[in-house]
Amino acid sequence: MRIAPPLQIGPLDPDAQDAVRRLAAETADHDGVAPLSEQPLLHLGTDADWLTHVVAHDKHGGTIGYAQVDRGGDVAGAELVVHPDHRRRHTGSMLLRTAERDARLPAVSGAPGQRGKPLRVWAHGDLPPARAFAAARGYDVARELLFLARPLAGAAPSGTAQAPDGFTVRGFRPGEDDDAWVALNARAFADHPEQGRLTADDLRARAAEPWFDAAGFFLVEPAGGGAPVAYLWTKVEPGQPDGARDGEVYAVGVDPAAQGHGLGRALTAVALEHLAAVGCDRAVLYVDGDNTAARATYDRAGFTTAARDVQYAPAPATMS
Known part of the structure; x- marks a missing residue:
């Protein structure tokens, strides 16, 4: 052998x-x-x-x-x-x-x-x-990724989450919206070391996963029409036990040109409403520890830190 x-x-x-x-x-x-x-x-x-x-x-x-x-x-x-x-x-x-x-x-x-x-x-x-x-x-912490959670009991009733004036929310259409989403995601996460690099192939790979559900994927467009300016993607892993089902706010992206309209806050509300409607007991998400704007949004939405991941880097004295 x-x-x-x-x-x-x-x-x-x-x-x-x-x-x-x-x-x-x-x-x-x-x-x-x-x-x-x-x-x-x-x-x-x-x-x-x-x-x-x-x-x-x-x-x-x-x-x-x-x-x-x-x-x-x-x-x-x-x-x-x-x-x-x-x-x-x-x-x-x-x-x-x-x-x-x-x-x-x-x-x-x-x-x-x-x-x-x-x-x-x-x-x-x-x-x-x-x-x-x-x-x-000789490695030090270089980056912190927080895992946030909040119970969904008491989440807003279905149908109450609304887009800000001047915008509409619609469902993502696989195969039709792929390129528009890739371009939007690249703009929204231009400075993010992983998220901003995603390609259409990466999108299709995730769409082939058992957890993917287009009903939990949303795009925000200007009310008068045009390219999407924000998106929300949720994720619910199959096979979770009753009473302990987590639903993830997988990604929320807002075009920098559309910031300042409350789109991140509105999409967080849409996420909580959707996850509660599909039977999740807890909403979870990941956010970079130094993303103060996003953390403020999630604090207001009732999320608290449940765990953290860290990224280590060689300390300067150990680098050759």
Whole structure:
């Protein structure tokens, strides 16, 4: 029987992708928080110059660790997971060293004049072991992503959420609105390291997921017609137990040219109304810790911080 090498770098075949998904699920059951976010899971089958897959195996060839390095943005973003039964055996250090090496690679193989990018490593849930791991390797917190939640009991009755004067809200039409949404999303999140990079292919990949429901996707247009100026996307994972169903305010984007009209506040109200109507018990969302405007909107809507994810970066003294 052929045994996989301890560390394997390169594209993942379907069996390897399934092994990483099982690793992530088992780790989530143990830690109480998912170790990999949605984007790297969607990219498990992607083979591109700007993306690196790293799989760690035990002596029997089983998958015990995984890292993904995305060099497609201004920084190289990495996500790592090590099975709970195989921690403190240098697997995490080996994955991190590989991510550090790959962060120095160009986004496109052979591209002239390209240098490596700063490395940022996500720690979902900011658990104590992750903090200790980062501190021991000279990493500091560079970014904070807050997980906010609020109960939906007492949410506004259906039909009461309204767009501000001069605007209308309508449903997203898959296949017809794709390009308009991509352009709007790029404008709304021009400074966001992940969201603003989404393409039509990324949109279609999410539309193929079991949770996607076009009825929970809304566009805002000027009342007199024209291109959309804001959007709301909600997400409800299937299979959640009765009485504990979370509905996510997946994304709210407003064109900078349309800010100041209360569209973010109005779309938050639409989201709460919709999620309550489809039977969710709690509304949740993610927001960057330094996004003071969005946090103020969500504070007014009754959200509070339930958890946080952090992105670590090498401290200046550790960078070479």
